[in-house]
Amino acid sequence: MKMSEGVEWTAHACTLLAALPPGIGLSAAALAEFHDLAPAYMAKHMQALARAGVVESVRGAGGGYRLARKPHDVTLWDIYEAIEGEEPAFRCSEIRQQGPCPGIGDFRKPCEINAIFGRAETAWKAELKSMSLADIVADLARKQTPARRAQLTEWLGEKLG
Amino acid sequence: MKMSEGVEWTAHACTLLAALPPGIGLSAAALAEFHDLAPAYMAKHMQALARAGVVESVRGAGGGYRLARKPHDVTLWDIYEAIEGEEPAFRCSEIRQQGPCPGIGDFRKPCEINAIFGRAETAWKAELKSMSLADIVADLARKQTPARRAQLTEWLGEKLG
């Protein structure tokens, strides 16, 4: 089972957006350049985030993407769901009801194996929902040295004009 | 993100094997027939379980697959890992260190985003590890009607000879 790498890309991109002043955004090209990623593919993933309402898109010159909500109100789950979709990883196809001997269990009750995987995914989802972009940005700020912060502000100044 | 349907196939197959008397097994063809699945593909998945040591294979006439351990000692995680492998779903490629401005955070410490996904997968894994085949079989037995149990034993008698 492999998660799309788009999740990693957009998670880092949103972290950067969350570190900007409210209402300020960056173009998809700039977000891609920041982590040395393929610009066109990054743009495709940002579109998914825009459709999901995590970010807002601003077209035209000087446009780009900016967070649609405050960093505290965007969780890693929101980003994951925007990229991967809301379908669970485990899809029960009810094979217990197929075959020459479907007489195991009560079909009015959910498949037990499906129920276990469902519980597991709920636990996983809860962990992702517990962390917002604000938490991540705060963590990064704590680890950051002054020299590196200056490097970041210089790059941002160049991009924001 | 999508889990291989082989996980569902083998989980149900192992549940059936766990319901048999200790040391008794079934051929891959019989396991496939039981849930009306493609026999050759079912065999391929059972091979993965055999490599992982979840089941033992017996070649030759009358052979097949049987559980390598007691049902209580086989968890859904064992089956998942045998099919999907042990690599995590989220692979951190350390893109935070790439690009023109890699100066965010302390690289000696793990990437915060990766850490969150790691915690989430740990929670997910714990849930799967908490359920053994014995638990699942017990649950099915509780839901089962006498008529359906008779149907199962008849089919098994035909297959086991």
Added chain:
DNA sequence: GATATCGTACTCGGATATACATTGTCCGAGTGGTGACGG
């Protein structure tokens, strides 16, 4: 009648095609900024 041997049917195991999803790229649609032009 007992035993050793051969043949056969059955099963696993891995190598080999196919279908589908993800990844990656491109060009058109839309929008704000900018410069020229006229009042």
Added chain:
DNA sequence: CCGTCACCACTCGGACAATGTATATCCGAGTACGATATC
């Protein structure tokens, strides 16, 4: 000098191709069972 208009550059958005992974199948390797022939 100021307002308006048209053009242009920039950005998003979705359609289109390439690649990789999961799905599906087949044929060869190996083993136990049973029949047969011999002692």
